[in-house]
Amino acid sequence: MVRQFTDPRELRGLAILSQPGTVIQTGKNVWDVRSQSKDAYYTVARFFPEDRKAKILSQATWTCTCPDFLTRHTTCKHQYAVMLSLKLAGDIEEHSTPAQVEESEPNILCPVCKSENVIKWGIRKTTFGENQRFRCHDCGHRFVIDRGFCRMKNSPKTITLTLDLYFKGVSQRKIADLLKQFEDVSVSQPTILEWIKKYLKLLAKYSEKYKADVGNIWHCDETTVFIKKEGEKKYYQWIWNLMDAKTRYLLACQVSETRYVKDARKPLQKAKEVALNVPDAIVTDGLPAYPEAIKAEYYGLGRIQNPHIRLKDFETKPNNNILGRLNGTFRERTKVVRSFDSGIGAEEFATGMQTYYNYIRPHQGIGGLVPAQLANIPINLTGNRWETMIGLAVK
Structure with missing residues (x-):
């Protein structure tokens, strides 16, 4: 059972940390913490035993200049605010070891009678290689x-290469030219668009199959995407991204026309469906919709009753820099498209980018792995990850 923070000093320490500019590090182990009752700061210091090289948080001695600590000599709310700040920064930095993926070949069923009584029945030779044939005894x-490419005139390699280039920011015209030069394959731009729409729809359903084992610090931010709308030159919508700090797993990627509380609640609701656990803290910028939305969706569910943390600036941890990098990945694609229309809408684009970011794109911040590997998603994401995902989605 998840333990709630019941100590009033812990809760007040979180309340101090949730306000910008309240915890300022002035030395290696010294912080100034703003008072809740007056316009003043108290000094919190941390000391370690001299005979120990390992500086473990639980073995440190803490002091504070506030009256509560000087009178009672117990951990005060200002010390809790610093401890929570260090914990948030540490949880963002640490990485988990990916779980061993257990591959299991599913039973082959007859597509007509759904019987498992099937045997191998020769080889079918095609332009793109050999396929094992089966025969149902019943x-x-x-x-x-x-495996997702039946009755396709082009090879799985060509199709998956097209998908990968598209999400890496290459335009459809340049993709067609690249395929012609290096693969000697003539593909029109409408064909490329049909491939993208077909497989995005397929992968969108499959990516929701598993729940992610993520960390306890999440980050939420929003970015813009331009839409073609008759009569308006610059009409844009908002894409809300909610990411786990430890695994870099993108828990939600939702599109809305406005940035009200009802819009901010949509990615928070989606993240609850995707994640195995609830967060201790959700770090956001100063958008007014976040406090009420996070309180409505997560108040009292985790160890900290109200997990919302508003970032102080772009340098002090916790910050939203990892979401800034995610938004840069989005812009690699949107700067080529410039705006979306009926071909591929913003919703389809956001869903496709979420799949690409979680399952396909390796991340340097987690050792070159993809976020799904750290989130213990039981899929063997080696080799051609696009082909693997499409094959599993079809099954």
């Missing part, structure tokens, strides 16, 4: 396994 039907 109904006699012969078939090959659909």
Whole structure:
């Protein structure tokens, strides 16, 4: 059972930390913490035993210049504010070891009668290689396994290369030219668009199959995307991104026309469906919609009753720099598209980017792995990750 913070000093320490400019580090182990009752700061200091090289938080001695600590000699709210600040920064920095992926080949079923009584029945040779054929003992039907590319005139390599280049920011015209030069494959721009729409729709459903084992510090931010709208030159919508700091897993990617409280609650609701646990803290910027939205969705669910932390600036931790990098990845694609229309809408784009970011794109901040690997998603994401994902989605 999740333990609630019941000590009033802990809760007051979180309340201090949630306000900007209240915890300022002035030395290696010295902080100034703003008073809640008057316009003043108290000095919090941390000391370690001289005979120990390892500086462990639980073995440190804390002092504070506030009257509460000087009178009672117990941990005060100002010390709790500093401890929580250090914990948030530490949770953002640390990385978990990815769980061992257990691969299991699913039972092959006859597509007609759904029987498992099937045997191998020769090889089918195609332009793109050889496919194993099967025969059902019960109904006699012969078939090959659909791995997502049946009745496609182009090879899986060509199609998945197209998808990867698209999300790396290459325009459809340049993709067609690249395929012609290096693969000797002639593909039109409408064909590329059809491939993108088809497989984005397929992967969007499959990516919601597993829940992510994420950390306890989440970050939320929003960015703009331009939409073609008749009569308006610059019409844009908002994309809300909610990411786990430890695994870099993108928990939610929602689109809205406004930035009110009802809009801010949508990614928070989605994240609750995707994650296995609730956060201790959700770090946001100063958008007025966040405090009420986070309180409505997460108040009292975790160890900290109100997990909202408003960032102080872009340098002090916790900050939203990791979401700034995510927004840069989004802009790699949107600066080429410039605006979305009926071809690929903003919703489809956001869903596709979420799948690409979680399952396809390796992240330097987590050792070159993809976020799904650290989030213990049981998928073997090696080799051609696009082809792996499409094959699993079809099954």
